[in-house]
Amino acid sequence: MAMAIPPNPVMPSSASPGAGVPVVSSDPGRHRAEALAAVMVLSVLAVLALWHQAPGQSPGLIPAAQAEPWMADCLPRIGARTRVKMAEALRADAVERLPGPAQVQATRWFTW
Numbered sequence: 001m002a003m004a005i006p007p008n009p010v011m012p013s014s015a016s017p018g019a020g021v022p023v024v025s026s027d028p029g030r031h032r033a034e035a036l037a038a039v040m041v042l043s044v045l046a047v048l049a050l051w052h053q054a055p056g057q058s059p060g061l062i063p064a065a066q067a068e069p070w071m072a073d074c075l076p077r078i079g080a081r082t083r084v085k086m087a088e089a090l091r092a093d094a095v096e097r098l099p100g101p102a103q104v105q106a107t108r109w110f111t112w
Helices: 027-053 069-073 083-091 098-109
Strands: none
Touching: 069 083
16 A cells, blocks of 8 residues: 655645755854855955956156146146136146146146
């Protein structure tokens, strides 16, 4: 006489075992090992990302004849009201018309 298997209320009879049923582990050692493995993988990825960065390279000096108002606005003590005049001063090779700190920075960014 064959014994009948009662239906499983969690898993429908048409599903294969393990399909759609979440696996819950109660082993704390396994959780620690998985967390440690995840931390190790993230650490390796971070080290590789930092190690393979290309060194920063300067784009070079900008010809002063190509100076635009937004470029002059980046110089110290030059604001929205004076940037057009200061860009014209840069293009005209009149660095002495720039404020003192802007003169120093302009010699680092522009070439005449």
